[in-house]
Structures are given as C-alpha cells and as structure tokens.
Amino acid sequence: MKLGPGGGGRLSDRDRPKAKLKDVSVKRILTLFRGYWGQLSGIIGLALLAAIVGLIPPLVMKEIIDKAIPQGSMKLLAEMAMLMLLLPIVSGVLGVWQNHLNTKVTQGVIRDLGLTLFQNLQRQSMAFYTDARSGEIVQRITGDVQAVQGVVTSLVVSSITQLVIVATTIGILFALDWKLAIIAVLILPLFMMPVKKVSKLRKALRIQTQKVRSDITSQLSENFGISGALLTRIFGRERQQEADFKAMNQKVMDLELRLNLVGRWFGMATSTLGPLGTAIIYLYGGFSVISGTMSLGAIVAFSAYLGRLYMPVGTLLNLQVEVGTALGVFQRIFEYQDMVPDVMDAPDARPLSQVAGRVAYKQVSFAYKPGQYALRDVTFEAQPGEMIALVGPSGAGKSTLIGMIARLYDPTSGSVEVDGMNVREARLASLRAQIAYVTQESFLFHATIGDNLRFAREDATREEMEAACRQAYIHDFIVSLPEGYDTMVGERGHRLSGGERQRIAIARAILKRPRILILDEATSHLDSESESYVQAALEELMQGRTTLVIAHRLSTVLAADHILVIEAGSVVERGTHRELLALDGLYARLYSTQFAKTEEEA
Numbered sequence: 001m002k003l004g005p006g007g008g009g010r011l012s013d014r015d016r017p018k019a020k021l022k023d024v025s026v027k028r029i030l031t032l033f034r035g036y037w038g039q040l041s042g043i044i045g046l047a048l049l050a051a052i053v054g055l056i057p058p059l060v061m062k063e064i065i066d067k068a069i070p071q072g073s074m075k076l077l078a079e080m081a082m083l084m085l086l087l088p089i090v091s092g093v094l095g096v097w098q099n100h101l102n103t104k105v106t107q108g109v110i111r112d113l114g115l116t117l118f119q120n121l122q123r124q125s126m127a128f129y130t131d132a133r134s135g136e137i138v139q140r141i142t143g144d145v146q147a148v149q150g151v152v153t154s155l156v157v158s159s160i161t162q163l164v165i166v167a168t169t170i171g172i173l174f175a176l177d178w179k180l181a182i183i184a185v186l187i188l189p190l191f192m193m194p195v196k197k198v199s200k201l202r203k204a205l206r207i208q209t210q211k212v213r214s215d216i217t218s219q220l221s222e223n224f225g226i227s228g229a230l231l232t233r234i235f236g237r238e239r240q241q242e243a244d245f246k247a248m249n250q251k252v253m254d255l256e257l258r259l260n261l262v263g264r265w266f267g268m269a270t271s272t273l274g275p276l277g278t279a280i281i282y283l284y285g286g287f288s289v290i291s292g293t294m295s296l297g298a299i300v301a302f303s304a305y306l307g308r309l310y311m312p313v314g315t316l317l318n319l320q321v322e323v324g325t326a327l328g329v330f331q332r333i334f335e336y337q338d339m340v341p342d343v344m345d346a347p348d349a350r351p352l353s354q355v356a357g358r359v360a361y362k363q364v365s366f367a368y369k370p371g372q373y374a375l376r377d378v379t380f381e382a383q384p385g386e387m388i389a390l391v392g393p394s395g396a397g398k399s400t401l402i403g404m405i406a407r408l409y410d411p412t413s414g415s416v417e418v419d420g421m422n423v424r425e426a427r428l429a430s431l432r433a434q435i436a437y438v439t440q441e442s443f444l445f446h447a448t449i450g451d452n453l454r455f456a457r458e459d460a461t462r463e464e465m466e467a468a469c470r471q472a473y474i475h476d477f478i479v480s481l482p483e484g485y486d487t488m489v490g491e492r493g494h495r496l497s498g499g500e501r502q503r504i505a506i507a508r509a510i511l512k513r514p515r516i517l518i519l520d521e522a523t524s525h526l527d528s529e530s531e532s533y534v535q536a537a538l539e540e541l542m543q544g545r546t547t548l549v550i551a552h553r554l555s556t557v558l559a560a561d562h563i564l565v566i567e568a569g570s571v572v573e574r575g576t577h578r579e580l581l582a583l584d585g586l587y588a589r590l591y592s593t594q595f596a597k598t599e600e601e602a
C-alpha cells in the first residue's frame with residue numbers, strides 16, 4: 001500500500017512539510033508569466049518600435065542645425081518640423097497599445113497567482129487551519145498578491161522598454177562618435193554600486209511591513225467577528241484593542257516611511273549621476289567642436305541621446321531595487337504556494353463508491369505533537385446502521401477520534417477503515433461524500449437559508465430541501481419567516497437562535513444523504529422545547545446510518561449500540577449502558593454527574 005504525504009507513521013502537525021521562507025529568485029517570478037509569452041512578445045515588439053521612433057527626434061534636430069539652417073532650406077525645415085510633430089503622436093499610440101497589453105498580462109498573472117494560492121489553501125488539512133490565523137491567510141491571498149502587482153507591471157513593461165531604449169541608444173551613440181560614447185557608457189557602473197545594499201534593506205523592511213499588515217487583518221477579523229465582538233464588549237476591552245490597533249498601524253507607518261526614505265535617497269543618488277555624464281560630454285564634446293572635429297548638430301543630438309540613456313538606466317536600477325524589495329512579499333506568497341498538505345489523495349487512491357457504512361478503527365494512535373499522544377491504540381468496529389456513543393472527560397480525545405474517518409487528521413499509526421478499505425487508499429472527495437458531520441457549534445455562511453442548505457448538495461431541488469427541513473423539524477419555522485428560504489442568516493448564522501441553527505445544520509446533513517454520520521452533541525443547554533426538536537431532528541438524521549456520536553445526553557447513550565468510554569486517549573471501558581453501569585467505573589461516575597442530570601432536566 002502506498003501512502004500519501006502524512007501517511008506511514010507520520011506525525012500530523014508541526015513536522016508537516018511546511019515550505020520555509022526561503023530566498024526567491026527572479027527566475028521563479030518569471031515562471032509566473034508562463035502562458036503569457038505571446039502577449040509579452042507583442043509588448044517587446046511594440047517597445048522596439050517605440051524605441052526606434054524615439055531615436056528619430058535628435059537626428060531631426062541634427063538635420064535642422066547642420067543642414068536646413070546653414071543651407072537656408074525652408075522646405076527641409078518644414079519637413080523636419082512636420083516630422084517632429086508626427087513622431088510623438090506615433091509614440092503615443094504605440095504607448096497606449098503597449099500599456100493595454102501590459103495591464104492584460106499583469107492582471108492575468110495576479111489572477112492566476114491568487115487562484116493557485118486559493119487552490120492550495122483548499123487542499124490543506126485542518127492542522128493548517130488550527131495553526132494559522134485567518135487574517136494572515138486573507139492578507140497573503142489579497143494584500144500580498146496586490147502588493148506585488150506594481151512590480152509585475154514594472155518587471156514586464158519597464159524592464160523590456162527601458163532595456164530596448166538603452167540598447168538602441170548606446171548603438172546610435174557609438175555610430176555618432178565612438179569616443180564620446182565610451183565616456184558616456186563608462187559612467188554607468190557608478191549608478192549600480194548601491195543597488196544591492198538598498199534592495200536588501202528594503203526587502204527586509206517590506207517583509208516586516210507585510211507581517212504587521214497580516215497582524216492587523218487578523219486582529220480585525222477576530223475583533224469584528226461576532227464572537228470576538230461579543231467577548232470584547234462583555235470584558236470591556238475596547239480601549240485595549242484600540243491601543244493595539246493604533247500601535248500596529250503606527251508600526252506600519254514607521255516602516256513605510258523608512259522604506260520610502262531609503263528609496264528616495266537612492267533615486268536622488270541615481271538622478272545626480274545623469275548631469276555628471278552630461279557635463280563631461282559637453283566639456284569634451286565642446287572642445288571637439290572648437291577644435292573642428294565634431295559638428296554642432298552632432299553634439300546637440302548626442303546630449304539629447306544622453307537623456308535617453310541615463311533616464312532609463314536610472315529607471316532600470318530603481319526597478320531592480322523595487323523587485324528586490326518585492327522579493328520579500330513573493331517569499332510570503334510562494335511559501336503558501338509551496339505548502340504540501342499533510343492529508344491528500346495517495347497517488348493510487350481509488351474512489352469509494354456507495355458504501356454500506358461499516359467503520360473500523362484498528363489500533364489507532366495519534367499525536368498532534370511528537371511524543372504527545374492524544375489517542376492510543378483505539379480499536380472498535382461499527383456495523384452498518386449502528387450507533388457508537390463516545391463518552392469521556394473533556395480533553396480525552398473524542399473530537400480527535402471522530403475526525404479521523406473523514407481524514408481531518410490521519411492516524412500516526414494504525415488504520416481507519418470504511419467497508420474494509422483503509423480511508424487513506426480512498427479518494428478524499430469520494431470518502432467525504434459518504435460522511436456528514438454535525439458539530440456542536442453549527443456554522444452557517446452569511447447567505448440565505450436555501451444557499452446554506454445547498455452547500456450540502458448543489459443540485460438539491462426545492463422539494464428535497466423542504467423534505468430535509470421537515471425531517472429536521474425546521475420547515476415550519478423557515479416558512480414562517482417573511483422571506484422563507486431566502487432569508488439571510490447573518491454572519492455565522494447569528495440572526496437565528498442556537499436551536500434553529502442546529503436544526504438547519506441537521507437538515508443540511510440530511511440533504512447530503514450520508515452513509516456515515518459524525519455527531520458532536522451540543523453541551524450548551526437549549527430550552528427544553530428547542531432541545532426536544534433538535535433531539536427529534538437528530539433521531540431522523542441517524543435513522544439507518546452508521547453514527548459516531550460524542551454523547552452528552554442520556555437518551556443518546558441509552559439508544560447507542562455500543563458505548564466507548566475514553567480517558568486520556570484510550571478506550572478504558574466499552575459496552576452497553578447497563579453493562580457499563582454494572583462495572584461501576586468511570587462510566588458510572590460520568591453517568592451520575594452528567595447523564596443523570598440531563599435526565600432530570602428532560
């Protein structure tokens with residue numbers, strides 16, 4: 001049997017093959033342009049054309065000074081003036097076209113990048129989500145991707161355009177006067193000296209800024225999520241949260257100021273080098289004109305070309321610094337892109353078709369952290385349609401245990417089987433299609449009730465939805481709402497009561513028509529009417545389905561075919577309610593403290 005990553009005795013969480021924040025090469029960034037080479041060629045072609053057109057005006061000036069004026073030719077003068085007027089129009093049109101192509105490529109790359117991050121996040125196991133802050137994820141997939149947008153644009157357009165301009169200008173400078181051209185080019189290395197240092201400093205600052213931005217997004221999503229907002233008000237922590245928010249924003253401001261200042265100093269340094277070159281050229285060129293080895297028109301044209309040389313070189317160097325700075329953000333993006341999920345389809349995974357629902361745990365052990373076992377050697381079997389109730393003290397490992405059927409986590413050792421097939425050999429999607437999971441805190445999306453129900457099955461008809469809701473004893477309530485199934489449930493479903501939310505979640509599970517059901521009974525006490533509705537809905541849901549339930553109610557343990565008593569990750573007792581009471585062990589104690597109480601309340 002081949003196992004996917006996370007298989008074969010792997011520990012599930014901290015040692016999972018997380019991509020490290022490692023150095024990113026420009027080559028890797030360029031791979032993002034795969035699929036855009038055709039459009040990039042178009043951009044290069046247009047840049048070449050624009051560069052050639054841009055080379056003409058100084059030559060026109062030379063013609064005017066050296067020929068038209070001395071010869072007194074009005075015709076040549078008029079022709080040259082007309083050319084001077086037309087050339088910028090041609091350049092402008094080429095520029096618009098190039099810009100359009102460039103935006104297309106940039107936005108395409110950004111769209112693709114966001115999508116690959118999204119897809120990889122969807123593949124991650126629950127271990128990733130219990131570790132990560134949701135704000136951090138949001139920041140990377142939106143903020144970071146947006147932050148590199150400018151760089152992608154410059155990387156494509158500026159680098160190509162400026163390189164073409166520099167190359168053609170150097171060529172024409174050599175054609176005009178090779179000695180002057182050598183002087184002009186020799187100054188270039190001076191521009192390049194500080195680039196590496198500045199890039200490195202700005203990259204470090206950029207990484208810090210994006211990190212603080214992630215913290216801000218995380219704080220916002222926690223503070224203004226329903227549960228966080230409630231907690232803040234109850235504990236009166238508004239001022240503290242405001243202070244934290246202010247401090248983080250101040251930090252971003254300070255970092256951005258430093259980033260900008262470093263960039264500006266560098267920009268200033270490169271802009272002073274241009275005039276230096278021009279001064280030297282005028283000195284030497286002027287001397288050549290005086291000594292009669294060069295025409296006046298040639299030196300005017302030459303100095304005009306110098307601007308065309310130094311400006312793009314400055315832009316290219318600034319671009320290099322910008323790309324260097326953005327490498328920090330790319331590192332964060334690629335870190336998410338490279339994450340290998342610890343639960344995924346094995347290469348030879350097979351689809352699990354309609355199952356009877358036999359579930360077997362065979363010597364299952366699991367550790368979230370190396371050496372710290374949350375489950376040890378758990379073995380049991382549930383026949384199709386049976387109900388297994390799990391009871392045990394808080395932190396005993398019940399949630400960990402039930403999460404393994406749907407491969408929310410993979411066992412560190414041992415195996416979980418459905419109808420005799422190790423769940424690791426089954427295709428994840430086909431496995432999960434057989435299972436429904438109703439948790440204590442039923443989560444609903446901020447959408448209509450209908451949309452939330454269709455989350456279980458996109459193609460569910462109105463009749464099927466209504467039938468599921470009738471079975472879950474919630475249909476009458478839904479139709480009593482002014483907008484019925486089109487009612488928005490509010491963030492996390494908070495516009496509904498706990499019991500209503502739960503019954504919608506149960507209807508959603510019914511709609512999925514699972515063979516296997518995982519239930520975590522709510523400990524929170526609903527009022528008795530609501531509770532009895534939820535109980536009745538659950539009974540409907542469990543009908544004929546293999547059920548693993550974390551039990552908190554007496555009615556559940558009484559109805560269970562087997563009860564597993566879990567303590568510190570091990571099954572310490574097993575049997576029916578009567579058998580376990582007779583043992584007079586942990587179950588008997590739990591019964592008197594927990595289940596007997598629910599009986600009194602009922």
Ligand SMILES: Nc1ncnc2c1ncn2[C@@H]1O[C@H](COP(=O)(O)OP(=O)(O)OP(=O)(O)O)[C@@H](O)[C@H]1O
Pocket residue numbers: 013130368369374392393394395396397398399400401
């Ligand atoms: N993501 C996690 N990372 C590390 N340890 C975890 C994680 N989730 C749970 N644990 C630990 O594993 C043990 C078992 O937790 P589990 O949630 O399975 O217990 P439980 O029996 O369901 O508890 P409760 O009834 O209180 O929900 C606990 O000691 C818990 O602290």
